[in-house]
Amino acid sequence: MEKLQTILLILFGLGVFIWRMVRKAIETTARESRERPRPKVPSLPDTSFKELLKQMQAQNQPDATPRQPVGPAPTTPADRPLPRETTPPPHSLERTEVRPISLEEKATNRANQETVPRARRAATLPRATSPLPKAYNRPSGTTNPTRRTVRDSLRNATDVRAAFVLSEVLRRKF
Numbered sequence: 001m002e003k004l005q006t007i008l009l010i011l012f013g014l015g016v017f018i019w020r021m022v023r024k025a026i027e028t029t030a031r032e033s034r035e036r037p038r039p040k041v042p043s044l045p046d047t048s049f050k051e052l053l054k055q056m057q058a059q060n061q062p063d064a065t066p067r068q069p070v071g072p073a074p075t076t077p078a079d080r081p082l083p084r085e086t087t088p089p090p091h092s093l094e095r096t097e098v099r100p101i102s103l104e105e106k107a108t109n110r111a112n113q114e115t116v117p118r119a120r121r122a123a124t125l126p127r128a129t130s131p132l133p134k135a136y137n138r139p140s141g142t143t144n145p146t147r148r149t150v151r152d153s154l155r156n157a158t159d160v161r162a163a164f165v166l167s168e169v170l171r172r173k174f
Contacts, residue, residue: 074082153159 076082153163
């Protein structure tokens with residue numbers, strides 16, 4: 001029952017919040033419309049489309065009477081006509097008549113013609129064709145004397161404990 005009351009209280013609070021927000025939005029829009037009235041939309045013209053079209057066509061037609069020149073062409077004090085400034089015609093620096101050449105063909109031909117250089121070997125390395133010396137891969141028959149002493153010391157329990165303590169002391173901290 002208590003959970004139901006909590007849920008109803010939350011829903012009531014949410015409803016009040018939404019209701020207040022809607023009222024505030026309505027008041028804000030009403031106040032803005034009072035403060036800033038909307039501009040009046042111009043009314044449609046009284047003339048029809050056909051009349052407007054005729055007016056535009058009449059404006060676009062050239063005059064039947066030729067225009068009179070406004071005045072004589074301007075001249076210099078020596079009665080020569082003023083030179084008219086003309087801009088040079090634009091020209092492109094792009095070369096369009098050059099035929100594109102494929103660089104791929106030359107590169108592949110060059111790669112096919114190259115030879116792989118022979119690997120240089122040191123004079124001391126054995127050749128693949130020469131037989132290997134007999135002592136080349138023979139395991140050494142004698143064991144290291146240090147290995148023997150380590151093996152013997154690991155068989156003794158006190159030595160193993162001492163080695164363990166020593167390894168803990170000498171272990172890196174990090």
